[in-house]
Amino acid sequence: LHSQNTRKLETFIKKIRPFDRALLFERLSNIVWKKRITEALDNSGKAELLSHLHPEDQVLAISFIERSVLGSVLDEMQNDDLARMLDHLQNDQAETLVKVMSPEEADIVQKILSYPEESAGRLMTNRVVWINPEMTVTEAVQKLRQYSKIFETIHYLYVVNDKHQIEGVVSYRDLLLAEQDDLIKRIMSDNVMSVKSYIDQEEVARLIEQYDLIAMPVVDDNEKLIGLITVDDVIDVLIQEATEDIERLSGSGKEITFKTNAFTAFARRLPWLVLLLFIGLVSGSIISGFEETLASVVALAFFMPMIAGMTGNTGTQSLAVVVRGLTTNRIDKLTVTKLLIRELLVGIMIGATCGVLIAAIGYFWQGSITIGLIVGLSLLTTLIIGTLAGTIIPLILHRFKIDPAIASGPLITTLNDILSLLIYFGIATALLTRFPI
Amino acid sequence: LHSQNTRKLETFIKKIRPFDRALLFERLSNIVWKKRITEALDNSGKAELLSHLHPEDQVLAISFIERSVLGSVLDEMQNDDLARMLDHLQNDQAETLVKVMSPEEADIVQKILSYPEESAGRLMTNRVVWINPEMTVTEAVQKLRQYSKIFETIHYLYVVNDKHQIEGVVSYRDLLLAEQDDLIKRIMSDNVMSVKSYIDQEEVARLIEQYDLIAMPVVDDNEKLIGLITVDDVIDVLIQEATEDIERLSGSGKEITFKTNAFTAFARRLPWLVLLLFIGLVSGSIISGFEETLASVVALAFFMPMIAGMTGNTGTQSLAVVVRGLTTNRIDKLTVTKLLIRELLVGIMIGATCGVLIAAIGYFWQGSITIGLIVGLSLLTTLIIGTLAGTIIPLILHRFKIDPAIASGPLITTLNDILSLLIYFGIATALLTRFPI
Numbered sequence: 124l125h126s127q128n129t130r131k132l133e134t135f136i137k138k139i140r141p142f143d144r145a146l147l148f149e150r151l152s153n154i155v156w157k158k159r160i161t162e163a164l165d166n167s168g169k170a171e172l173l174s175h176l177h178p179e180d181q182v183l184a185i186s187f188i189e190r191s192v193l194g195s196v197l198d199e200m201q202n203d204d205l206a207r208m209l210d211h212l213q214n215d216q217a218e219t220l221v222k223v224m225s226p227e228e229a230d231i232v233q234k235i236l237s238y239p240e241e242s243a244g245r246l247m248t249n250r251v252v253w254i255n256p257e258m259t260v261t262e263a264v265q266k267l268r269q270y271s272k273i274f275e276t277i278h279y280l281y282v283v284n285d286k287h288q289i290e291g292v293v294s295y296r297d298l299l300l301a302e303q304d305d306l307i308k309r310i311m312s313d314n315v316m317s318v319k320s321y322i323d324q325e326e327v328a329r330l331i332e333q334y335d336l337i338a339m340p341v342v343d344d345n346e347k348l349i350g351l352i353t354v355d356d357v358i359d360v361l362i363q364e365a366t367e368d369i370e371r372l373s374g375s376g377k378e379i380t381f382k383t384n385a386f387t388a389f390a391r392r393l394p395w396l397v398l399l400l401f402i403g404l405v406s407g408s409i410i411s412g413f414e415e416t417l418a419s420v421v422a423l424a425f426f427m428p429m430i431a432g433m434t435g436n437t438g439t440q441s442l443a444v445v446v447r448g449l450t451t452n453r454i455d456k457l458t459v460t461k462l463l464i465r466e467l468l469v470g471i472m473i474g475a476t477c478g479v480l481i482a483a484i485g486y487f488w489q490g491s492i493t494i495g496l497i498v499g500l501s502l503l504t505t506l507i508i509g510t511l512a513g514t515i516i517p518l519i520l521h522r523f524k525i526d527p528a529i530a531s532g533p534l535i536t537t538l539n540d541i542l543s544l545l546i547y548f549g550i551a552t553a554l555l556t557r558f559p560i
Numbered sequence: 561l562h563s564q565n566t567r568k569l570e571t572f573i574k575k576i577r578p579f580d581r582a583l584l585f586e587r588l589s590n591i592v593w594k595k596r597i598t599e600a601l602d603n604s605g606k607a608e609l610l611s612h613l614h615p616e617d618q619v620l621a622i623s624f625i626e627r628s629v630l631g632s633v634l635d636e637m638q639n640d641d642l643a644r645m646l647d648h649l650q651n652d653q654a655e656t657l658v659k660v661m662s663p664e665e666a667d668i669v670q671k672i673l674s675y676p677e678e679s680a681g682r683l684m685t686n687r688v689v690w691i692n693p694e695m696t697v698t699e700a701v702q703k704l705r706q707y708s709k710i711f712e713t714i715h716y717l718y719v720v721n722d723k724h725q726i727e728g729v730v731s732y733r734d735l736l737l738a739e740q741d742d743l744i745k746r747i748m749s750d751n752v753m754s755v756k757s758y759i760d761q762e763e764v765a766r767l768i769e770q771y772d773l774i775a776m777p778v779v780d781d782n783e784k785l786i787g788l789i790t791v792d793d794v795i796d797v798l799i800q801e802a803t804e805d806i807e808r809l810s811g812s813g814k815e816i817t818f819k820t821n822a823f824t825a826f827a828r829r830l831p832w833l834v835l836l837l838f839i840g841l842v843s844g845s846i847i848s849g850f851e852e853t854l855a856s857v858v859a860l861a862f863f864m865p866m867i868a869g870m871t872g873n874t875g876t877q878s879l880a881v882v883v884r885g886l887t888t889n890r891i892d893k894l895t896v897t898k899l900l901i902r903e904l905l906v907g908i909m910i911g912a913t914c915g916v917l918i919a920a921i922g923y924f925w926q927g928s929i930t931i932g933l934i935v936g937l938s939l940l941t942t943l944i945i946g947t948l949a950g951t952i953i954p955l956i957l958h959r960f961k962i963d964p965a966i967a968s969g970p971l972i973t974t975l976n977d978i979l980s981l982l983i984y985f986g987i988a989t990a991l992l993t994r995f996p997i
Contacts, residue, residue, distance in 0.1 A: 140751075140771055142770045142771050142772075264736050264737075267733075267736060267737070268737055271733070271737055278715050278732070278733070278774070294732075295715070295731075295732035295733050295735075295736055296704075296708070296715070296732050298732075298736055299701050299704060299732055299735055299736060300701075300704070300705055300708055314577075331795075332792070332795045332796070332799070333579045334577055334579050335579075335792040336792075337715070337774065337791070354774070354791050354792075354795075355769075355772040355791075357795070358768075358769045358791075358794070358795060358798065359769070361795065361798050361799060361802070362769070362798060362802070365798070365799070365802030365803075365805070365806075366884050368802070368806060369802075369805060369806060369880050369883070369884050380881070380885060381881075381885045381895060381898070381899055383902075384902070385901075385902045385905035385906050385909070386905075386909070388881075388902065388906050389905075389906045389909040389910060392874070392877055392906065392910065393909075393910060393913060395873075395877075396870060396873060396874060396910060396914060397913075397914065397917070399869065399870060399873055400866060400870060400914055400917065400918065403865055403866030403867075403869045403870060404866055404921065406865035406866060406869075407862035407863055407864075407865065407866055408862070410861050410862050410864075410865070411859070411862045414858055417858055417861060418855075418858050421851055421854055421855050421858075422848070422851075424847050424854055424861050424864070425844035425845070425847050425848045426844055427844075427847075427861070427864060427865070428840055428843035428844065428847070428864070428865075428868055428977055428981065429837060429840030429841055429843060429844055430840075431865055431868075431869075432836065432840045432843070432868075432973070432974060432977060433833060433836060433837060433840060435973075436832075436833060436836055436973070437829070437833060440829055440832075443806050444817070444818075444825075446806070447803050447806050448817060448818045458818060461818070462818055464822075465820075465821070465822045465825065468822035468823075468826075469822050469825050469826045469829065472822070472823070472826040472830075473826060473829065473830060473833060476830060476834075477833060477834065477837055480834070480837065481837060484841065536869070536872075536873070537869060540865055540869060544865065
């Protein structure tokens, strides 16, 4: 009975898609079944499983693979997936794996890991088929057939000269539609876009998105073809970059997913919160500086959360527009000037509308024209400043290539808090000395 | 000289890629040059230009196209791009365009517009080549050749039975590697994933991402093949969805880009801010309810911004994790339970650390154990509640399929503001009656 179950599992496992196998592996709580899933697969199945698993589960799956076949499994993996896996492992674990790989594979992986993080070099696979311009269509198809096992998901053949520089590209479709004895150089397209290995992965993603490409060849400084980035890798990059933007805006620290354990999440979130706690105390000391004003008109405290909150919110709104805009637009002087003027106008319109509204409310609630004036004028001023701060700060950080994580939502909110309190109590003190209640 | 310039422009325009042409069109401030760019292109070039332009510029470009060729240009457009363009036009403009299209094209576009917004039906192109299983490779390639002008960017041929239901798929690569007289049914893969036309575009994007696909066929309720979604459309969807998440988190309202004009941006941002203004007044009235406590110890006001701010921030951090997690994870009971337990633990750890810290600071700054106790206990409580609110509220909204825009960052921040003030002044009033300063 037991071996019958195992056989059923094996049949099932082989029938489903690699992504679903990885999902099943991760979802099963029973470690024995995880082991059986791994063992049911052949070497290339094992390689695909490893490519689709999250780092923690990769370690587990590796432990289920016999030492004698581990080298072959690793050699079957796409080398960008392999490099990514090694990058996440502890040093000693990674070294053990490098030892069982074939020397060529180990060299390639070391090479990939030598490229800067989040660069094109890290993302590319070196499994790219090249042909030369003097081949005929038949010869090109022969070469493709020869390498077809290894290069499964690629839709183009790149044409290189004897210096291995890209001269052109033919798609499988071009090959199908051509005559058997056509020369490659006659049917190839010579308008090929490529990127250098050190280019940021976000830039590559943007190019692939804008030009609707399926793949982007990677070249070295001598324009030699060294690898290929495919659209599925780019999709992962886009998701990762969007997640980073969101983490930035919410100050939630790096990489907290549904799978992160509580202590790690705590450790990643805490530094920000402690920093913000101290910045919050700055707000406190500003209020304490205006203690007299506040003690004379306690009602001023009633409007504090609203004014600070509104200023923070309008700043976050502007910030979101800018952070998202930075990922999809090239930034030049004209764009920045236009953006600043627009946000200034938006700030004035929002400030005027909300200012008049709250002045009226303040007057009727507290029965004092002075209080109505104080809150109205304050909100007008703080909303304009909040909008501009949310726009200018991320632009300046971007300009000086400072890690934009610093421009995160909570920081802008807290800065706007401090500014808004200074303005509010400043205006209140000035008006109350002239028109005391 | 003038005509020479025009000729140079024409040559240049024809050489660059469609995306760059659209960018140039949008960047040029001189309307005469925009007109020349449009006129320099042939019908299919004009169609591609329209596909790549933003809505405002589409209207302008359409005005440059002669009425006599407009119909042919529109017929050349991919019908998903065409539907998207009509969707953004004013009703009378759209009707004018529908009149000049060929009746078949107009029918197709009307059909696409009848699918729900953001569904697979809206995203698909109906330009899909099908073949049948009894064809030979040679016959399939002949059919491909016949339609190759129209179907430029597709990498698969779908195999359908006589009811037009999908039986399998062959890639161009399969065709290249097969023998000329192989039957399609022998070389096709029969494991084809497809989606129904009413499926949400985000679901389609997730499938394409997870299974590393290049295209996804769309079928109707009778499993008949009606269209195809390609990976480049999916990339646009992923970017759009990430942008929506960010807008949600920052409450910046719908669709504000660098190109939105000031008044539109103002109108889109205002409703949220006015709502938040009134919610902020609720905070105010809570404080006014504790006026006596506050008047007796004005120093309590010093810690208000810090406590409200920290609670808001920790809530936003949790919210970001959940909102982003919802787009990449399937939500089941186990996931939710695990997540809630983790966030509770994180809240307790963060609350305890920050609570002890602020209690010590409060004691040394204000020289009062009571104040230290009040702020410490309050922060512990509010941080735990803030973390849970940031987790539970979006999950509940997701469960009841309520528009998650309601769970946006500013709302959670403001709710946490109100909760934190109630807790803070509640604890303060209770402790001050027992241990007066």
